[in-house]
Amino acid sequence: MAAFASGKRYLSQRSAPIDLRFVGYAAACVALMFFDQRGGWLETVRYGLRATAYPLELALSSPSAAWRFTREIFEERAALQVENRALRDENRKLQLLAMQRARLERDNAELRALATGATDVVEQWLHADVIGSETTSLKQRLTVDRGAVNGVFEGQAVIAGAGLIGQSFRVGPWSTEIILLSDPEHAVPVQLTRTGVRTLALGSGETSLLSLPYLPLQTDVRAGDQLITSGLGGVFPAGIPVAEITEVRRDGNSPLAQVRARTYAALDRDRIVSFIWPRTAHPAAGGKPRAEQGGDPDARK
Amino acid sequence: MKLPRQGRMRAAFVMLIAFVLQSIPLPTALDVVRPPLLVLAVVYWSLRAPGVGGIGIGFLSGLALDIYRGALFGQYALATTLVAYIGVRQHLLIRNQTPFQQGLFVFASLVVWEFVVWLIDGWTGQPTGNWSRWLPVLSGTVAWPLVAWLLERGDTHAHR
Numbered sequence: 003m004a005a006f007a008s009g010k011r012y013l014s015q016r017s018a019p020i021d022l023r024f025v026g027y028a029a030a031c032v033a034l035m036f037f038d039q040r041g042g043w044l045e046t047v048r049y050g051l052r053a054t055a056y057p058l059e060l061a062l063s064s065p066s067a068a069w070r071f072t073r074e075i076f077e078e079r080a081a082l083q084v085e086n087r088a089l090r091d092e093n094r095k096l097q098l099l100a101m102q103r104a105r106l107e108r109d110n111a112e113l114r115a116l117a118t119g120a121t122d123v124v125e126q127w128l129h130a131d132v133i134g135s136e137t138t139s140l141k142q143r144l145t146v147d148r149g150a151v152n153g154v155f156e157g158q159a160v161i162a163g164a165g166l167i168g169q170s171f172r173v174g175p176w177s178t179e180i181i182l183l184s185d186p187e188h189a190v191p192v193q194l195t196r197t198g199v200r201t202l203a204l205g206s207g208e209t210s211l212l213s214l215p216y217l218p219l220q221t222d223v224r225a226g227d228q229l230i231t232s233g234l235g236g237v238f239p240a241g242i243p244v245a246e247i248t249e250v251r252r253d254g255n256s257p258l259a260q261v262r263a264r265t266y267a268a269l270d271r272d273r274i275v276s277f278i279w280p281r282t283a284h285p286a287a288g289g290k291p292r293a294e295q296g297g298d299p300d301a302r303k
Numbered sequence: 304m305k306l307p308r309q310g311r312m313r314a315a316f317v318m319l320i321a322f323v324l325q326s327i328p329l330p331t332a333l334d335v336v337r338p339p340l341l342v343l344a345v346v347y348w349s350l351r352a353p354g355v356g357g358i359g360i361g362f363l364s365g366l367a368l369d370i371y372r373g374a375l376f377g378q379y380a381l382a383t384t385l386v387a388y389i390g391v392r393q394h395l396l397i398r399n400q401t402p403f404q405q406g407l408f409v410f411a412s413l414v415v416w417e418f419v420v421w422l423i424d425g426w427t428g429q430p431t432g433n434w435s436r437w438l439p440v441l442s443g444t445v446a447w448p449l450v451a452w453l454l455e456r457g458d459t460h461a462h463r
Contacts (some may be wrong), residue, residue, distance in 0.1 A: 020353075020388070023357075024385075027358055027359075028381060031362075031377035032381065035377040035378060035423065037376070038375050051370045062326050
């Protein structure tokens with residue numbers, strides 16, 4: 003009991019008896035729990051306390067975080083490198099696929115346009131890819147990857163996209179040079195669809211632009227008129243869309259109107275063109291019989 | 304106790320260390336058996352130097368646990384205060400016991416501590432967990448001799 007008594011004496015030096023203090027603390031705890039359970043202002047206190055505890059939590063979690071970080075650096079580096087390499091390979095492959103897909107989409111669109119642009123005088127066509135082009139003010143030429151072995155002959159009409167683009171000029175065995183409508187040396191017999199007036203459309207040397215220099219001043223022609231092939235001259239079958247009139251200038255010094263037209267086909271952008279074989283029996287077909295044309299289109303059917 | 308002010312500083316420092324050790328994130332397998340070092344420290348101070356911290360230190364430690372563990376405000380505080388109170392109340396008796404009996408006392412204190420927390424969990428409708436919540440009681444009892452020895456050693460050195 004002596005020990006107990008000495009304890010009491012020691013404890014009595016404190017400001018309040020130990021039992022009382024315990025009751026006080028316990029009451030405080032219970033009150034805290036009560037208010038916390040009810041919700042309310044203690045929520046705010048807790049919020050603030052959690053905020054102040056955050057740096058401590060951060061500090062406490064830092065050793066394990068550092069450990070993880072170190073382990074990642076040293077152990078997972080190799081794995082990451084492998085993964086990185088694999089991803090890069092895959093990315094390259096996907097990029098190639100995407101490029102191919104874009105090209106296919108473009109090709110598809112052009113082929114659709116070709117199919118709709120061809121008229122019913124066309125019996126057969128042969129697609130060719132453009133492999134070269136020369137479009138200066140002196141020469142407007144394309145080179146495509148089809149030639150005599152495919153049945154292409156000289157002076158064959160070539161269409162692309164929405165309309166005529168020109169004719170085959172020099173035919174090689176596996177490739178063909180196409181002279182475009184806009185070549186300054188080229189002329190195509192055309193007809194105005196609105197009035198039926200026939201004339202020649204000459205190449206201007208500028209991409210996709212034609213000039214119609216032989217229309218008299220009083221000719222009924224205006225911007226927006228459509229030009230189709232007239233079928234005269236024996237090279238182009240009749241009825242193929244060629245160009246749209248963009249500009250008509252009439253000045254008194256000249257007896258002729260100065261007319262410009264823009265081709266329907268985008269001569270500088272088309273990547274697929276079509277050689278066409280007109281239906282020989284068709285009245286709109288060109289004058290030359292097919293037997294004289296050198297190629298054998300049936301072989302390509 | 305000769306220098307209460309210095310003693311309090313030491314106590315606060317030790318409590319901080321204990322809190323950090325109790326709060327450092329551990330893998331789950333280790334976490335379930337982590338001894339409640341903060342409670343052990345409270346018990347130690349209650350027995351060894353009731354005048355330094357006493358019940359107040361238990362209350363503050365419990366509040367720290369409440370905040371850190373996101374428990375109901377006052378839950379751990381009440382349990383830890385109770386343990387500190389028992390320790391302070393009985394410190395003169397316990398001091399004279401053998402280490403084994405002191406260990407039993409610590410075991411009982413931890414049981415009371417966990418029991419209070421468990422009761423409040425149940426009363427307030429929070430999940431009460433399974434049997435594994437009592438594992439720290441055992442691991443705490445096992446760790447007690449080491450903790451007591453370390454703290455005792457520090458004390459002796461400090462007072463020399």
